[in-house]
Amino acid sequence: MPETQELCYDGPPSTASAGACKTGIRTCNDEGTGYGPCEGQVQPADELCDTPVDESCDGRVNEGCVYPSCASVPAGSPSGVYLADPGAAGATEPAAIYCDMEVDGGGWTLLYSSIGSDEGTTMAFWDIPYLQRFSSKGEPSVDTNVYVGWLYLHGTEYRDEVEDSEGKVAQLFHARTTGVAPDTLRFKDPEIVSGDSDIYNAQFAAGWSSPDFDADTWTENCSAKYSRVTQHYGGCWVYNLGSDADSPVDDDGWGPHLHAPAARRLGLAADESGYTRVRRISRWVRW
Structure with missing residues (x-):
């Protein structure tokens, strides 16, 4: 019927209304014999690498784009995995x-994440020898054990966060x-911007140790004493x-623990032990 309109889309059906894609409208011609464009x-x-838009409409933003760091990913892009x-x-x-x-402000790269596990597999993940300090372990995800050591060679800004049992x-x-x-x-020249100074001093401003290398500030090797866990x-x-x-x-290989008084100071859930189990501890870096 002349002037009748209907929705139309010439792309793959699965991409209609996804990402930047959208349907159009076509109008029946004056003779009523067919529709126009x-x-x-x-x-x-x-994909355009300088926008936060999914131009390919496949549910992934900036796929195939390579960035110097997360800080170079376009503002407004979703959190997730990118190529660097x-x-x-x-x-x-x-x-x-x-x-x-x-x-x-975004632009943070996940350097490590330790995830508590009833399967008892987390503790062994953090047995990282000195010669592997710049290596990568695990897949980049905030929900799995991951360590990306080479990021230490770039970072100038850091933040640590914890997720409690609740x-x-x-x-x-x-x-x-x-x-x-x-x-x-x-x-080099560390300084705290904000947060808990006790945790900053203990986990950032001091030393670093692995099971076979002692550079912490204690008289013994903290890593060797505490289950061969490599960290600052x-x-x-x-x-x-x-x-x-x-x-x-x-602790049955659970993984991340936080001093219970520090947990309470931060308003986090704590069990009855001196060092409470937590669900996750993550370190983020930006440059």
């Missing part, structure tokens, strides 16, 4: 990283540094990625 429709196109040019540790191709694009997330501290000493992983240590810790400080320190 589909006007106003947007079909899938190649690692430029470190002998890597020869882009590496997948997880970007937080929401907290404190799912509440709190920032432990926000810090800045001018770099890191590659041989010891000690931060003071003397020895307020949080640990894989060990408990209550006996037995392995």
Whole structure:
């Protein structure tokens, strides 16, 4: 019938109304014999790396784009996995990283995340030898155990956060540094921006140890004492990625623990032990 209109779309049906794609309208001609062109429709196109839009309409933003860091991902992009040019540790191709694009202006890269597990597998993940300090372990996700050591060679801004047993997330501290000493992983000129100074001093501003290397500030090797967990240590810790400080320190291999008084200070749930289990501890880096 002349002037009758209907919705139309010439792209793959699965992409209609997804991402940047949208349906159009076509109008029946004056003779009532057929419809004219589909006007106003947007079909899938190649991804543009400087926009936060899913131009290909496949549910993934900026796929195939390679960025120097998460801070270079376009503002407004969703948090998730992106490709970065690692430029470190002998890597020869882009590496997948997880970007937080929401907290404190976004642009944060996930350096590590320790996830508590009733399967008892988390503690062993953090047994990282000295020669593997710039290596990567696990897949980039805030919900799985992951360690991306080469990011230490780039970071100038850090924040640590914890998720308690009830799912509440709190920032432990926000810090800045001018770099890191590659041989010891000690931060250069560290300073706290905000957060808990006790945790900052114990887990950032002091030393670093692995089971076979001692650069923490305690008289003994904190990593060797606490279940071979590699991380930054003071003397020895307020949080640990894989060990408990209550006996037995392995705690059935659960993983991340936080000093219970610190948890309560942050308004987080704590059990009756001195070092409470938490669901997750993560470190983010930006540059």
